[in-house]
Amino acid sequence: MYDLFFQKFREKVPLSVEEEQQIKSYLTPKKLRKRQYLLQEGDICKTLAFVEKGALREYSVDNGSEHIIQFAVEGWTISDLFSFLTGEPAIYNIDALEDSELILITRTAHEELLQTQPKYETYNRVLITSAYVALQRRLTASISLSIEERYTNFTTMYPDIAQRVPQHMIASYLGLTPETLSRARKKMTTRK
Amino acid sequence: MYDLFFQKFREKVPLSVEEEQQIKSYLTPKKLRKRQYLLQEGDICKTLAFVEKGALREYSVDNGSEHIIQFAVEGWTISDLFSFLTGEPAIYNIDALEDSELILITRTAHEELLQTQPKYETYNRVLITSAYVALQRRLTASISLSIEERYTNFTTMYPDIAQRVPQHMIASYLGLTPETLSRARKKMTTRK
DNA sequence: CCGTTTTATTGACAAAAGTCAATGGTTTTT
DNA sequence: AAAAACCATTGACTTTTGTCAATAAAACGG
Known part of the structure; x- marks a missing residue:
């Protein structure tokens, strides 16, 4: 259950067996069905969520339309960090795109780990x-690239996600309407 | 010369006088004239730069047009972090918008400090x-808000920068042409 | 100071993207 | 297996934004 979490951890910061055990005692597993919420706008975000299995999205809603700001698949961590850290109400929603298995870290667990386990702090910093x-690169892309470039950029960067997720969500992630993305794709294939 | 740096540091992580001295020994001051480069695209980014005084911008150029991805004024840190951490060539330029005074941290200084001074690591993590x-919020704004909202957002978030920096650079930061921003501003004042 | 450069605004027009509506093909649910 | 929901595509049209060019004011440098 915690395999992927510690695999990713060790890639960044090596751990002894004891350290792993200590950290493990702070973690909580959780399963989520497709379409279930992990977080809703207005609630306080209580946890960091590491994805062991499945896929989630984080998005804001503004008069009716959804804007996806992040996807998370196996090996990724997802949260409304601002809400998690400050205790302010979340401005994002997070829900499952597939049945998923998560590993949760609560705020108190997070803080105790930061205090007591230097390697956790290092892991956190590196993460x-x-x-x-990555976010800075994405912002640069969104400001300076054409739609076609942004789309190709996305599919080559995250081929996995591009296949698992409906196209209109990718459009939303790229800040486009589904129609505009559809037409951009068409242009790309007819020319290439 | 290092006043603001340590003031900001202590706001996040308290420091003893000895610790401050130890950290200070790793820092290098540098002055930059208006229009001078701190970093050019293609070079390796050798330092983190803390702004004691002045203002800088970080931007990418793509066939002729500039896209500003960050401003930095007093108290901010600026760098091409990817290039700094990996040693790959920078994809951004950084230059001074005003005569500026910086505090530089080289990569080796950064790494030694991370190893030897836990409070530096904590400071770094918090920073x-x-x-x-902040970047996530900005991305959300750029995907989900109208031009008017993005502009008001910017001016209320960074009133200081909005005054010190020419308007066409704010347009660039918001991903707009100067003309479009000018017209959006006009609309806002006539209605309000 | 005076000339040069930078900056902001405006107009006319072109290009890009969004909106609305319809269609047909999938997938999901029951 | 049928009905319902979801999804991608397309067309016609509207709105938004960009482009190019001109102007005037302000800032800057010698």
């Missing part, structure tokens, strides 16, 4: 740093 | 975490 870099 | 949260 958030690469998330930041 | 990058809030940078991540």
Whole structure:
């Protein structure tokens, strides 16, 4: 159940068996059915969620239309970090796109681990740093690339997600309507 | 010269005088004239730069047009983090919008500090975490808000920057042409 | 100072993207 | 197996944004 979590952890920071056991004692497994919410806008985000299996999305809703800001598949962590850290109400929703298995870390667990387990802090720092870099690249893409480029960028970066997720959600992730993405794809195939 | 740096540091993580001295020994001051580059696309980004005084921008250029991805004024840190961490060539340029005074941390200094000074690691983690949260909010705004909302958002979030920086750079930061921003502003004032 | 450069605005027009509605093909549910 | 829900595509049309060009004001540098 915790295999992937510790595999990913060790890729970033090596761990002894004892350390692994100590950290494991802070983790909670959770299963989520397709379409179930992990978090709803307005609630306080109580946990970080690591995806052992399945796929989730994080999105905001603004007068009726959804804007996906992140996908998470196996090996990824998802949360409304701002809400998690500050205790303010979440501005995002998170729900499952497939039946999923998660590993949850509550805020108190997170804080105790930061205090008591230096390797957890290091892991956390490395994790958030690469998330930041990825997000910065994504923002650059969204500001400077054409729709076609953004789409190809996405499919080559995350071929896995591109296959598992309906196209209109990718459109939403890219900040487009489904129609516009459909037409962009058509243009791409007729020319290529 | 290092006042603001340690003030910001202590806001996040308290420091003893000795710790401050130890960290200080890893820092290098640098002055930059207006329009001077701190980093050019293609070069390796050698440092993190904390802004003690002045203002800088980070931007990418793609066939002729510039896209500003970040501003940094007093108290902010700026860098091409990906290039800094991996040693790959930078995809961004950084230059000074005003005469500026910076505090630089080289990659080796950064790594030694991470190893030897737990509080530096904590500071770093907290810093990058809030940078991540801010970036996520910005991305959400850029995907889900109208131009008017994005602009008001920016000016209320960073009134200081909005005043110091020419309008066409704000347009670039928001992913717009200067003309479009100018017209959006006009619409806002006539209605309000 | 005075000339040059930068900056913001505006107009006319073109291109890009969104909206609405319809269709046909899937998948899901019962 | 049939009905319902979901999904991708397409067409006609509207709205939004970009492009190019001109102008005037402001800032800057010698």
